[in-house]
Amino acid sequence: MSDEAPWLDEAEMTTWLALIGVVMRLPGALEVQLRRDADLNHFEYCVLVGLEHAEGGTMRMSDLAFLCNGSLSRLSHVARRLESEGLIERFACPDDGRSTLARLTDDGRERLAQAAPGHVLLVRSLVFDELDDTEMRQMGEFAKRVLARIQA
Amino acid sequence: MSDEAPWLDEAEMTTWLALIGVVMRLPGALEVQLRRDADLNHFEYCVLVGLEHAEGGTMRMSDLAFLCNGSLSRLSHVARRLESEGLIERFACPDDGRSTLARLTDDGRERLAQAAPGHVLLVRSLVFDELDDTEMRQMGEFAKRVLARIQA
DNA sequence: CCTGAATCGTTGAACCTTCAACGAACCTAG
C-alpha cells in the first residue's frame, strides 16, 4: 500500500470529498435522462454502446463485461433482460465453446439512437462545458492513471 | 444544455471512458476492504464518517443524506440497519418535529476505527500515491466544479 | 386562526446487483 501519514490532510480531504461526490452522484444524474429517453439504466446503455462500437456489433460476454466496468454475473443478468426486449441477441462462439457472443440487433440500435443524443448533451453539460481543452485532457489523464491502479 | 457538436471527439471520449471507469469501479474497490475490515458497505461507512465529523456526533437525516450523496430513502433504510446493529441511534429533533437526528454511538465509533485505517491506506494507494501535490489539487478542483454542476 | 403547500422521514414493493455454486468447455502435464 503506502508508508505515508495515516490520515488525509485538509487538501487531500477536499479533493477526496469532491471526487467521491462525483463518483456517487454521476450515475444517478445520467440515469434520469436514460430512463426518460429510452427506458435504460446506465449499465444497460454501456452494454449497447459497447456492442455498437464492436466489429459486427458483436462481442464476447467477458470482454463486454470488462469494457462496461461490471462483473460477468451482472452482465449475464442484464443481457437476459436486453435479449428478452429484443435489443441484443446471444449465440455460441464458433471458436471457443465456452464463450458466448452478444450482438446488437436493429431494435437495439434504434433504442440507442433514442438515448444517445440526450446522453451526449447531458455529458457535455455536466463535464465538458465546465472544462477547457487543457483541463479536460488533464482530467482524463488523471482518471486514466487512477483507473489503472483500481484495475490492478 | 449545450449548443456544441453532437458527439464526443476522440480526446473527449478518452477522457470520458477513463472518468466513467473510475466512477464505476471505485466503489467496488473500496467496499472489498470495508467489508473485510468492518463488515460495512461504502455508503454505511460514509454515514458513520459523516456523523463522526458532526458536532456531538449528531446530524439531521436530511443533511446526512446530502453529505453522503444519497437519497433520504436510502439513508432511512441504512439507518435502520445501522441502528439495529447499535452503531447509531435516532431520536426526534427538539427544534423541528418533522426532523430526526442520528447520533453515532460508542459502538459505531469503534466500528469506524476498525475500518478507517485500512480505508485511508487504500484511498492513498489508489489515488493519492498516483498524483503529486499539484496534480492532486487540480484533480480536486476539477471534481469540485463538475460536482457543482451535477448537484444543480 | 385556518387552509393549502412544502418539508421531513418512513415504508413496502419492484428492481437491480452481488455472491456462491454450478456445469460445460478448454488446456496442459504426465
Place this chain on the structure above:
DNA sequence: CTAGGTTCGTTGAAGGTTCAACGATTCAGG
C-alpha cells in the same frame, strides 16, 4: 488419452437501492 485445473457463462438466493405513496409537522397567506 486423461485427470486436474482454469476459463466461461448462467443461475437462484440474499441483500441493497429506487420509486411512489403516505402520515406527520411546519410554514405562508389570507
